[in-house]
């Protein structure tokens with residue numbers, strides 16, 4: 001009878017949980033060694049450990065599926081078994097598994113090692129994505145220099161990864177099918193545990209699109225003022241002028257697009273430098289906020305083992321990441337931190353991951369994940385929404401002005417909007433493009449032009465020059481070559497505002513329809529009621545489906561755009577009025593750039 005089997009299964013679970021912890025610990029150490037020091041030796045070791053772990057996981061899986069776990073009565077036992085029953089890429093044969101891991105590692109190495117020659121000094125050829133190229137995209141106001149960097153980055157990374165990417169797609173799909181998914185996109189979406197998730201996401205985008213169209217039209221107008229005819233009046237925005245290598249957030253063009261330009265605009269980057277902020281001081285500042293709301297300080301080993309500045313003596317994957325070494329003690333961040341406003345926000349983002357690790361570390365190993373992947377990306381950003389308020393920046397001495405008025409508040413809201421609203425179509429299209437590739441709807445001979453079709457359709461941007469299928473521009477973005485799903489960020493950018501509304505209410509910082517306590521001026525700093533409410537949700541990990549976790553904090557069980565729309569309402573009103581006043585065209589006509 002199932003009861004006896006279930007009791008035996010719970011003992012079996014104890015055994016495989018500790019085995020899984022050990023395996024994930026070894027794997028994390030090997031992956032850390034390679035990602036923080038890209039050498040043949042570290043690659044060999046990473047592949048060897050991964051193969052070992054995969055073999056072990058396959059043995060465990062063979063035993064798990066012999067249990068009648070779908071009939072189990074205990075919720076937690078049944079849920080843990082359901083997660084063990086999905087083996088993932090370890091289901092591949094040993095040599096295909098190794099080939100898949102090696103293909104991804106090789107693409108990451110190409111991406112991490114890529115160097116460009118300087119636009120002004122063609123003999124200087126040591127420019128890396130971080131910090132040099134990122135800095136140029138953020139600060140150069142020379143369209144030719146921006147075009148040079150944009151193009152050369154794609155010629156250097158994109159083209160080299162094209163064939164590797166084809167192998168990756170095929171092997172990844174084979175693994176998904178071995179897990180009884182139709183293809184990798186279904187395997188990725190399984191994390192969200194609802195059958196109509198794609199439809200829910202499309203509905204969210206449709207609610208958010210009108211706001212995006214307004215900020216897009218306004219920014220195009222300001223870019224045209226600055227750069228002239230290189231920016232058409234009604235066409236898509238040339239993507240290389242948006243201050244970011246992928247055009248995914250536009251806050252670096254704020255300085256010449258602010259709603260109220262006359263008002264003193266304090267540059268946070270300059271202020272951080274003026275106050276001699278270092279990477280460590282930025283990390284300590286972020287940690288202090290988390291502690292102030294009764295979340296957890298970073299363990300001592302975090303400070304000893306994290307890598308928070310780019311090493312000079314070796315190649316490293318600089319893309320920021322947070323690591324859980326699956327031993328309930330060792331948690332790290334690896335980030336090539338620069339003293340800029342962007343990195344100031346990214347540090348909070350990464351430390352939000354570590355806070356989640358710390359809150360669920362005592363859950364059974366299979367529940368040490370976000371309620372869904374979007375939750376994990378939302379924690380740090382949620383805190384950063386308080387940090388970026390003028391009220392908070394002033395409180396920690398990073399804003400010199402003594403008071404706010406409606407213009408300074410709106411200017412600040414616009415800067416946040418240039419990061420959050422502009423990101424939405426990009427956050428959506430990244431996996432729209434990949435879902436159709438994995439399902440076979442987009443053929444390899446159309447990979448690049450399908451990308452630009454989506455970029456135009458959803459984002460209203462275009463390349464600086466014609467493109468072709470000789471190019472492979474999607475590989476210019478880390479997550480594409482590193483096998484990291486992206487829908488998680490779109491989800492995060494929606495739900496973080498639902499979470500923000502809930503914690504701000506708990507902190508008495510926000511009241512619906514109270515003009516004295518608007519959502520966009522909320523700062524939950526030092527409020528332990530807010531922190532404790534957040535903690536309750538985080539400590540659940542993935543022990544329950546994400547609607548249960550969301551309900552614990554917000555009282556809601558569905559994702560909805562109302563939090564984001566309420567936060568940006570004053571900005572949306574201003575944009576609609578300003579766009580009308582300037583008589584700008586809302587939306588975009590087809591691009592004249594060609595892809596074939």
Ligand SMILES: C=C(C[SeH])C(=O)N1CCC[C@H]1C(=O)O
Pocket residue numbers: 319320321346349489
């Ligand atoms: C900072 C991280 C590491 Se999880 C990141 O990849 N992010 C954070 C926001 C969007 C996305 C990106 O950089 O593309």
Ligand SMILES: [Zn+2]
Pocket residue numbers: 349350353376377
């Ligand atoms: Zn993240």
